[in-house]
Amino acid sequence: xxxxxxxxxxxxxxxxxxxxxxxxxxxxxxxxxxxxxxxxxxxxxxxxxxxxxxxxxxxxxxxxxxxxxxxxxxxxxxxxxxxxxxxxxxxxxxxxxxxxxxxxxxxxxxxxxxxxxxxxxxxxxxxxxxxxxxxxxxxxxxxxxxxxxxxxxxxxxxxxxxxxxxxxxxxxxxxxxxxxxxxxxxxxxxxxxxxxxxxxxxxxxxxxxxxxxxxxxxxxxxxxxxxxxxxxxxxxxxxxxxxxxxxxxxxxxxxxxxxxxxxxxxxxxxxxxxxxxxxxxxx
Amino acid sequence: xxxxxxxxxxxxxxxxxxxxxxxxxxxxxxxxxxxxxxxxxxxxxxxxxxxxxxxxxxxxxxxxxxxxxxxxxxxxxxxxxxxxxxxxxxxxxxxxxxxxxxxxxxxxxxxxxxxxxxxxxxxxxxxxxxxxxxxxxxxxxxxxxxxxxxxxxxxxxxxxxxxxxxxxxxxxxxxxxxxxxxxxxxxxxxxxxxxxxxxxxxxxxxxxxxxxxxxxxxxxxxxxxxxxxxxxxxxxxxxxxxxxxxxxxxxxxxxxxxxxxxxxxxxxxxxxxxxxxxxxxxxxxxxxxxxxxxxxxxxxxxxxxxxxxxxxxxxxxxxxxxxxxxxxxxxxxxxxxxxxxxxxxxxxxxxxxxxxxxxxxxxxxxxxxxxxxxxxxxxxxxxxxxxxxxxxxxxxxxxxxxxxxxxxxxxxxxxxxxxxxxxxxxxxxxxxxxxxxxxxxxxxxxxxxxxxxxxxxxxxxxxxxxxxxxxxxxxxxxxxxxxxxxxxxxxxxxxxxxxxxxxxxxxxxxxxxxxxxxxxxxxxxxxxxxxxxxxxxxxxxxxxxxxxxxxxxxxxxxxxxxxxxxxxxxxxxxxxxxxxxxxx
Numbered sequence: 001x002x003x004x005x006x007x008x009x010x011x012x013x014x015x016x017x018x019x020x021x022x023x024x025x026x027x028x029x030x031x032x033x034x035x036x037x038x039x040x041x042x043x044x045x046x047x048x049x050x051x052x053x054x055x056x057x058x059x060x061x062x063x064x065x066x067x068x069x070x071x072x073x074x075x076x077x078x079x080x081x082x083x084x085x086x087x088x089x090x091x092x093x094x095x096x097x098x099x100x101x102x103x104x105x106x107x108x109x110x111x112x113x114x115x116x117x118x119x120x121x122x123x124x125x126x127x128x129x130x131x132x133x134x135x136x137x138x139x140x141x142x143x144x145x146x147x148x149x150x151x152x153x154x155x156x157x158x159x160x161x162x163x164x165x166x167x168x169x170x171x172x173x174x175x176x177x178x179x180x181x182x183x184x185x186x187x188x189x190x191x192x193x194x195x196x197x198x199x200x201x202x203x204x205x206x207x208x209x210x211x212x213x214x215x216x217x218x219x220x221x222x223x224x225x226x227x228x229x230x231x232x233x234x235x236x237x238x239x240x241x242x243x244x245x246x247x248x249x250x251x252x253x254x255x256x257x258x259x260x261x262x263x264x265x266x267x268x269x270x271x272x273x274x275x276x277x278x279x280x281x282x283x
Numbered sequence: 284x285x286x287x288x289x290x291x292x293x294x295x296x297x298x299x300x301x302x303x304x305x306x307x308x309x310x311x312x313x314x315x316x317x318x319x320x321x322x323x324x325x326x327x328x329x330x331x332x333x334x335x336x337x338x339x340x341x342x343x344x345x346x347x348x349x350x351x352x353x354x355x356x357x358x359x360x361x362x363x364x365x366x367x368x369x370x371x372x373x374x375x376x377x378x379x380x381x382x383x384x385x386x387x388x389x390x391x392x393x394x395x396x397x398x399x400x401x402x403x404x405x406x407x408x409x410x411x412x413x414x415x416x417x418x419x420x421x422x423x424x425x426x427x428x429x430x431x432x433x434x435x436x437x438x439x440x441x442x443x444x445x446x447x448x449x450x451x452x453x454x455x456x457x458x459x460x461x462x463x464x465x466x467x468x469x470x471x472x473x474x475x476x477x478x479x480x481x482x483x484x485x486x487x488x489x490x491x492x493x494x495x496x497x498x499x500x501x502x503x504x505x506x507x508x509x510x511x512x513x514x515x516x517x518x519x520x521x522x523x524x525x526x527x528x529x530x531x532x533x534x535x536x537x538x539x540x541x542x543x544x545x546x547x548x549x550x551x552x553x554x555x556x557x558x559x560x561x562x563x564x565x566x567x568x569x570x571x572x573x574x575x576x577x578x579x580x581x582x583x584x585x586x587x588x589x590x591x592x593x594x595x596x597x598x599x600x601x602x603x604x605x606x607x608x609x610x611x612x613x614x615x616x617x618x619x620x621x622x623x624x625x626x627x628x629x630x631x632x633x634x635x636x637x638x639x640x641x642x643x644x645x646x647x648x649x650x651x652x653x654x655x656x657x658x659x660x661x662x663x664x665x666x667x668x669x670x671x672x673x674x675x676x677x678x679x680x681x682x683x684x685x686x687x688x689x690x691x692x693x694x695x696x697x698x699x700x701x702x703x704x705x706x707x708x709x710x711x712x713x714x715x716x717x718x719x720x721x722x723x724x725x726x727x728x729x730x731x732x733x734x735x736x737x738x739x740x741x742x743x744x745x746x747x748x749x750x751x752x753x754x755x756x757x758x759x760x761x762x763x764x765x766x767x768x769x770x771x772x773x774x775x776x777x778x779x780x781x782x783x784x785x786x787x788x789x790x791x792x793x794x795x796x797x798x799x800x801x802x803x804x805x806x807x808x809x810x811x812x813x814x815x816x817x818x819x820x821x822x823x824x825x826x827x828x829x830x831x832x833x834x835x836x837x838x839x840x841x842x843x844x845x846x847x848x849x850x851x852x853x854x855x856x857x858x859x860x861x862x863x864x865x866x867x
Contacts, residue, residue, distance in 0.1 A: 040439060042419045042676070125847070136720040145856055232835075232860040248865055249410060250434070251417040255867075 023100035029260075036257040044254070051258040061259065064243040067236060071150075072218050073156050079214050080207070083159060083165030088199075090166065091173050101170065118228040123152055123228075149234050157223050158212035161217040165210050173199070208278045212271065312478065338368035339679040341686060346408050346429040348375040351669055355626035358695050362686060371686060374422060376408045377649070405429045405830060414439050422478035423677040424687060427475050427670050431829050433555055435672070436474040439601055442673040443472040447684045454688055459708050466825040469556075477667035478690060479705030482617060482822055483543070485511070486612045486650040491518060491525070508540075508547060512582075515610040521581050524607030529644040530616070532578035533586025534840035538644075540583050541574045541840060543613060546826075547658040555827045558865045562836075562860035568586045568850035571843050586844070591834075599683060602727065612644055613656060616706060620720045622646040623811045655818050668705045692708070697795060706815065712811065715795035722798045722809040835860050 032184040036051055038044030055061050090100045107115075122128050124221065130140035143152050180198045189197070222241035225233065231246055232238070247256035343359070346539055352375050359371035408429055415421030416435070435441050448454055456464070463480050464473070485506065489497055497512050500506075508528075515527045536622050545552070548570065552561055561567075573838035577583045589822040625648040657663045671690065689695060696712030697719075707713045800808060843853045 036328055041417050058866060060863050063863070142852070145852075193664070230864050234856075235859045243867065249413070250867065251413045252438075252867075253417070 010091060010183060022024050032253070032257045034257075035253045038254055041251060051254050052262070053228075054178055055255060055258050055262070058255075060238070061255075063235065064238050064240045067238055069151070069239045071237070071239065072215065075216050075218055076211065079158055079218075080153065080165060080210055083162050083210070084169055084203075085107040086162065086221055087169035087173060088165045088195075091170060093220070097170075101163075101166060104166050106159050106163070108163045112223045112227065114181065116224055119156060120223065137163055144179055144229055147234065147236050149229065150236050151222065151224050152228075153237055157221045157259060159215060160221065160224075164217065165214060167201075168206060168210050168213070169203070172203050175201045199257050204281050215236055215270070226280075317717045322580075331753065333431070336524045337682060337685060339371040339682045340372065341423035341679050341683050342372040342679070343424045343426075344372060344374045344376075345426035345669070346376045346405065348377060348379050351375065351426060354669070354698070357698060358686075358690055361695070362689050364729055365820075366685075369682060375690070376411070377404050377852050383748060388838075389856070392538075396866065399851060402793045405834070410778065416676070419676050421674050421676065421860065423674050423679060423683040424671050425674065427672050429830050431831065432475060432672060433469065433827050433829065433858050434473075436469050440675055441474040442675045442677070442680065443474060444476065444684070444687075445473045447680075448473065449863060451684070458693075458710060459691065460710060462820065462822060463708055466488070466665070466823060469827070475670050475672035476687060476691065477670040477708060477825075478696070478818075479707050480665040481668065481705045482616050482665045482818065483613050483656045483679065484616050484818065485653040485656050486614065486622070486646050487653055488608055488612075488647075488649065489612060489651050491610050492566070493518070500653055504817070505657035506653060507659050508544060509659075511611050516582075519555075519582065524653070526584055526607060527582040527610045528577075529584075529609050529612040531584050531735075532574060533748040533844050534587070534837045539586065540577060541570070541697045541844075542837075543656065544570050544574065545836070546664060547656070549658075549664075550660075550662075553832065553861070555829060555832075555865060560858055560861040560865055561766075561856050564860060565854075567857070571840060571850040571853060575844065584746070592773070600837075609644075611653075612646065612650065614644055614646060617815060618646050620717065620811055622648070622650070622652075622805075623807050624721070624812070627807045627810060652814065655821055658822075663822045664824045664826055665823075706819070717797050717808055717811055717815070718798060718800065721811065722800055723804070808829070831864060832861050834866075 035041060035044075037046055037048060039047045039050075049221075087105065088099055093100060106123060120127070121229065124130075125140065125142055127143075129143065133140055141148055143149060180202075181194060184194050184198060217242065222245075225237060225239070226242070226245070229237070231242065233242065240259065244256050244259055247253075247259065317322060343355055345355065351372060354571075355371075355373045359373055362371055363369055393399070409431065412421060412425065432441065448456065460480070467473070467475060467477060487500055491499075492500065492514070496518075499514065512527065519527055520527065528540060530538055530543050532541075532542050533539055548566070552567060553559070574583075578585055625646070656665050671687055673680065673687065677683050693708055693709050693711045696709040697706035698716040700779060707716060839853045839857050842848045843850055848856075
């Protein structure tokens with residue numbers, strides 16, 4: 001009897017959570033995929049892959065895909081690099097490590113709505129940043145309505161997500177045995193060599209986790225962007241989430257779910273690629 | 284749901300045709316039915332005439348309660364009296380506008396209606412309608428005023444009314460202004476029916492032009508704004524207190540120069556069906572700078588009055604300052620009757636000297652009519668105060684069609700509750716209305732609390748009122764902006780109390796057939812109908828607009844006129860947003 005219980009106990013503990021997950025995530029997702037193959041949300045006919053082909057020729061969707069790809073390709077390395085650098089620095093600090101980490105973690109817990117007020121007063125045409133520019137004699141920049149808004153959202157993303165990655169990196173750095181560094185010092189290795197040959201390889205499994213978490217967080221920054229710049233922002237930051245959000249508001253469920261399917265496919269491939277790379281590196 | 288609807292429809296057919304054959308309200312389902320009972324899918328089949336058995340419940344939804352609510356409720360009441368088994372629910376979304384009044388020094392009274400909230404509520408309304416449509420519910424009939432009707436039509440949410448119109452014998456297309464109804468067709472299908480139409484008429488002050496110029500003006504019946512400008516610019520004397528156009532500066536509703544020019548060049552900038560937006564070619568930026576230029580040179584009055592609208596007293600004094608002569612006046616067709624009355628009344632001392640002005644502009648009897656404002660392709664657009672579409676998912680399409688037909692009928696369209704200055708689409712109704720206005724019995728404009736009716740024999744007259752729909756953006760169908768004060772200049776005695784309106788008889792207006800016109804009035808009526816006929820036949824387009832785009836354009840353009848952004852910035856911003864929106 002105890003053995004039976006031991007075998008099945010884990011499953012029973014997970015069951016409520018699993019049931020909720022299935023009911024509110026998995027089942028609606030598969031149900032909604034059905035919309036991607038019809039022409040109307042209500043009373044539609046099956047039209048095969050036409051929604052997908054329409055989407056791939058849709059100007060707005062392509063713009064959003066391009067912008068999302070650009071945003072991720074720039075902000076992901078920046079965020080990880082910055083977080084790693086900061087984590088190394090904090091690790092080296094003699095005292096007050098928790099305080100430093102706390103400072104970087106605070107942005108993560110402040111609600112988006114409150115911070116947007118600050119970003120707005122900072123970046124609008126008559127905001128603080130422009131006033132600083134003007135006081136130095138430089139012309140003011142229209143941060144929120146020209147291409148410069150890309151810099152703004154990358155900044156917002158970095159500010160928000162760096163803390164999370166720092167925590168992950170610090171815990172990973174702690175797990176690297178001190179002996180490795182001591183042995184390297186004895187052999188006459190400098191800081192860069194220590195980093196390249198000890199730190200970096202040991203952090204490889206963490207990198208996988210960090211990349212995936214940063215990827216997820218990069219989609220979440222849509223909240224701030226949406227509140228800051230509205231449903232139709234400047235062309236350069238019209239992301240896929242904007243497209244999907246607008247499709248949802250316009251009740252164009254078929255385009256919405258088609259876009260979601262494509263996104264899930266792409267993310268699935270990327271994640272599989274990362275796992276494969278990790279296995280290769282581990283071996 | 285579909286099966287139930289099909290069943291209900293067929294039952295309705297059965298009952299209505301049964302009523303037809305018997306003549307009495309028989310609900311015996313076994314009555315001998317000679318017509319086919321159609322299957323639930325086809326909705327075009329309709330009984331030859333409404334019967335007492337028409338039953339069911341439908342909902343009519345309109346965003347703006349002014350003027351829709353009063354009109355719809357009156358029409359619903361009458362319909363329900365005629366067909367006791369039916370129920371019509373009327374839903375509105377925005378709040379009724381505030382009415383502010385002000386007294387001028389010479390006793391004239393001004394009424395302005397200000398409704399700030401309505402534009403901000405439009406996206407919420409669109410979301411609500413979208414959600415209802417998506418779940419297969421929603422009102423059976425809705426006014427397309429604030430809605431992206433083109434998208435709905437293309438995604439099959441609106442019912443094509445052509446089958447109803449063709450198969451219903453009691454609906455005769457010749458009763459209505461066919462060019463008006465046809466202008467709104469999309470891909471040859473009638474997705475909605477306008478109840479009325481408004482267009483802009485241009486008049487000029489002949490004393491300000493040379494003989495040659497007058498010959499040119501008199502030979503044309505439509506001109507573009509550029510042509511008018513070219514004619515008047517050489518005469519313009521900036522030292523005199525004159526203006527070339529009555530259209531104002533600033534962005535926004537129709538009676539601004541920006542709005543008029545945008546409307547003229549609309550198809551160059553925006554083509555919604557083809558998903559093309561061309562605001563960044565430089566032409567739009569030129570348009571903005573041209574308007575600003577006009578304002579600076581004094582060709583057009585500034586938009587201070589628009590801003591001052593909330594303070595009626597200030598707006599009144601601003602308007603009184605604009606007393607100089609105006610070369611070209613761009614006015615709504617609603618002022619035509621008043622103009623002809625002034626012009627043709629032989630006994631000018633007895634005529635109702637009530638001067639109706641809209642947005643501070645009125646036609647003097649010395650002005651001459653040029654015609655309509657058109658663009659260089661000869662397109663003459665119109666706007667509608669109310670235009671109704673049927674939900675393709677409606678459970679009771681026959682009743683919805685019956686009600687729509689009722690809204691277009693002569694009796695309903697003659698009622699004063701309907702529109703404000705818009706000409707009814709029903710030809711007989713437009714004749715009735717004109718007759719009542721010529722007789723001085725009706726001002727032709729609805730106001731809250733009932734229709735004012737002027738008694739021509741009485742020296743005291745009520746203020747002209749502008750009760751148009753609130754702050755509608757440039758190109759949407761609708762009357763004038765409401766936050767435009769209307770001034771009535773007349774020599775009232777100053778001890779007249781503010782709210783007293785002597786001889787404003789509330790209550791039902793007399794039947795047009797009961798009114799006889801004097802010789803004077805008959806002439807006015809004839810001239811008016813002739814002009815109306817001529818101009819109506821010139822109308823040929825109803826540009827497809829989308830409220831979301833219009834509000835983006837006007838709010839960004841306003842940034843330019845405020846001086847916070849350059850024309851090129853504004854043009855590229857608008858292009859940005861509109862392109863994203865159209866292509867989605």
